Amino acid sequence: MQAALDAGDCAAFRRAFESLSEQMDAGLLPELRRLTATAQSALARFSAEARLDKLAGHEVPDARKRLTHVVKLTDEAAHKTMDLVDSCGPLVDEAARGAANLIENWNSMTDRDVAVAKYLEKTRGDSEVLRGNLTQLLMAQGYQDITGQIIRSVISLVDELEQVLGKLVRIAEGGEVTNIVRKLPDHPSWERGLGPQVAGLESPDAVSGQDDIDALLSAMAAGK
Amino acid sequence: MSSPVKFLVVDDFSTMRRIVKNLLQELGYNDITEADDGNTALPLLQAGSFDVLITDWNMPGMPGIDLLKAVRADAKLAKLPVLMLTAEAKREQIVEAVQAGASGYVIKPFTAVTLKEKLDKMLAARAAA
Numbered sequence: 001m002q003a004a005l006d007a008g009d010c011a012a013f014r015r016a017f018e019s020l021s022e023q024m025d026a027g028l029l030p031e032l033r034r035l036t037a038t039a040q041s042a043l044a045r046f047s048a049e050a051r052l053d054k055l056a057g058h059e060v061p062d063a064r065k066r067l068t069h070v071v072k073l074t075d076e077a078a079h080k081t082m083d084l085v086d087s088c089g090p091l092v093d094e095a096a097r098g099a100a101n102l103i104e105n106w107n108s109m110t111d112r113d114v115a116v117a118k119y120l121e122k123t124r125g126d127s128e129v130l131r132g133n134l135t136q137l138l139m140a141q142g143y144q145d146i147t148g149q150i151i152r153s154v155i156s157l158v159d160e161l162e163q164v165l166g167k168l169v170r171i172a173e174g175g176e177v178t179n180i181v182r183k184l185p186d187h188p189s190w191e192r193g194l195g196p197q198v199a200g201l202e203s204p205d206a207v208s209g210q211d212d213i214d215a216l217l218s219a220m221a222a223g224k
Numbered sequence: 225m226s227s228p229v230k231f232l233v234v235d236d237f238s239t240m241r242r243i244v245k246n247l248l249q250e251l252g253y254n255d256i257t258e259a260d261d262g263n264t265a266l267p268l269l270q271a272g273s274f275d276v277l278i279t280d281w282n283m284p285g286m287p288g289i290d291l292l293k294a295v296r297a298d299a300k301l302a303k304l305p306v307l308m309l310t311a312e313a314k315r316e317q318i319v320e321a322v323q324a325g326a327s328g329y330v331i332k333p334f335t336a337v338t339l340k341e342k343l344d345k346m347l348a349a350r351a352a353a
Contacts, residue, residue: 135247135250138243138246139247139334141243142333142334143333145237145239145311146311146333148239149237190312190317191289192282192287193281193312194282195282195312196332197311207314207315210331210334210338213331216315216318220319220322
């Protein structure tokens with residue numbers, strides 16, 4: 001090319017230039033693309049590994065505590081339900097037994113009015129207790145909402161693990177690198193909701209119960 | 225004995241909506257509508273004439289705190305009594321809810337007695353207003 005330039009030969013210069021361009025297309029550009037892809041892979045692998053590091057070091061142990069808490073809650077709910085069922089049985093049995101007794105002995109009873117009055121009084125009282133137990137049985141099913149929220153958060157973790165691991169496998173195989181859809185934010189904002197308190201993972205500034213909240217609300221109202 | 229008070233109960237878990245609905249019915253309230261998210265609740269509120277909103281916080285579409293803020297920002301709905309019923313327990317969250325205009329805050333797990341107490345308080349305040 002230089003020789004053609006020195007000789008003032010435009011045609012020769014152009015031919016030499018085109019030849020050089022072809023060489024670049026054939027050799028240089030693919031090489032540049034390969035280097036770029038390698039650099040991208042390295043970056044992607046780095047970010048995936050960093051993410052995996054955080055997931056393995058922090059989120060997975062958290063998830064273990066979360067699922068342990070789910071087991072605890074479902075165990076407690078099942079026992080509470082069965083306790084309440086246990087307490088309802090005798091009440092109903094008593095009412096049936098008392099009624100059967102009155103029916104059987106109706107004709108031979110001397111103090112029917114008194115007996116019936118006593119039975120009705122007892123059954124009314126027991127029915128109120130039974131009603132209360134049924135309401136508590138209803139409330140005991142509230143565990144499903146809380147355990148459901150916790151389980152969903154662990155599903156999000158599993159989703160992200162799957163994506164990160166899949167990405168690492170693809171990078172290792174030299175395949176295409178796509179972006180991971182982040183499921184878990186680095187700093188969860190409590191605007192979206194943080195989920196129920198989990199044993200072993202309690203927030204330091206979480207309230208301890210309804211009484212604590214009522215006290216806080218009163219203090220706020222007084223401060224206004 | 226049934227009262228004409230109209231409730232909207234919002235929670236993404238159907239079991240929780242059912243528990244709250246049953247409790248309300250035990251207390252004598254029978255006009256109860258359900259929604260599964262802030263997104264589905266807001267149009268219902270804007271269209272209907274609800275007297276009380278009971279809402280969860282943690283919901284996938286529009287969380288309860290955003291529903292509360294949307295209600296308070298809407299001239300038609302601004303005075304609606306809103307009870308937060310949620311497992312969210314951080315102090316700052318409770319403060320934010322109250323500052324955003326929540327009429328009450330009940331934490332899960334809760335008792336039937338607590339719910340009745342807070343409801344009575346809210347309805348008395350509404351009647352006095």
